[in-house]
Amino acid sequence: MTAQFQSLSLCLFDTYRQQQQAETQSISNNMATFPHTTLVKQMEELLRCPTCHETLKEPKTLRCFHSFCKDCLAKHVKSQEEKVEEGDEHFFCCPMCRTQIQQSEEESVETLKLNFFINNLLEMLSKQKRTAFLHCQSCSGQIAAACKCVDCDQYLCENCLKAHNNWSALRCHAVFSLEELTKPENQGKAKPKGRCHKDGHDNKPFEYYCDSCDRIACINCVL
DSSP: OHHHHHHHHHHHHHHHHHHHHHHHHOOOHHHHHHHHHHHHHHHHHHTBOTTTOSBOSSEEEOTTSOEEEHHHHHHHHHHHHTTOOTTSOOEEEOTTTOOEEEOOTTOOGGGSOOOHHHHHHHHHHHHHHHHTTOBOSSSSSOOBOOEEETTTTEEEOHHHHHHHHHSGGGTTSOEEEHHHHTSGGGTTTTSOOOBOOSTTSTTOBOOEEETTTTEEEOHHHHO
C-alpha cells in the first residue's frame, strides 16, 4: 500500500510540474484555470477519508498505512472497544484492511503519530483550492492571477506585475508565483504583513517596533 501511495503521489507531483511549466509560457483566462482544476480533483481523490468520503481532517495513519480523519477513526475505535470484554486485549481492526492494531491502555487515537507527508499534501491542496480561480486584484478585468506580492498583499496578473516592477520603490517587494505559494518552504515567507489601520496611515505595513510604547508600528507611526 505504501508503494502504491508513493507512486500516486509522485505521479501527482510530476503532473503538477509539467502543468506549471506549460503555464509559464502563456497564462490566459481559460487555460490558466484548467490545470489547477485537474490537480485539485486528483489531490481530493488521493486525500479522501475512506470512512466519511470527505477530505482528510487531522489525519491519523495506522501501521498498515491506511489514513483516516482523527474523529472518524476515534468513533470506529470506540465502537470496537464497546465490544471488548474486561480482561481482553485492547485492539481494533483497520476499517479498510481489517489488520489488528493493538493498543495499551495508555494509547489512543490522539497518541498516534502524525503523517507529515499527508499533512503537507493537505496544505498543498488547500493552497491549490485558494489559487485555482484567483483573479488579479490590481486591474479591473477578470484576468487570472499569476503571482502574489506579499508586501502589497495582492494577487497580480502578468501585466500588473510588469507595472509593479517598473516602480523602483516596489522592486524590493517579495513576489511569489502561484506555484511557489504551494511549496511548504514558502508558507512562512508568503504570509502577509500586519497593517496599520489608524486614520491617515494608509494601511501601511508594520515594519518597526517601539520599545517605549511596547508595540509594533508602521512608518507613519514613527515619523
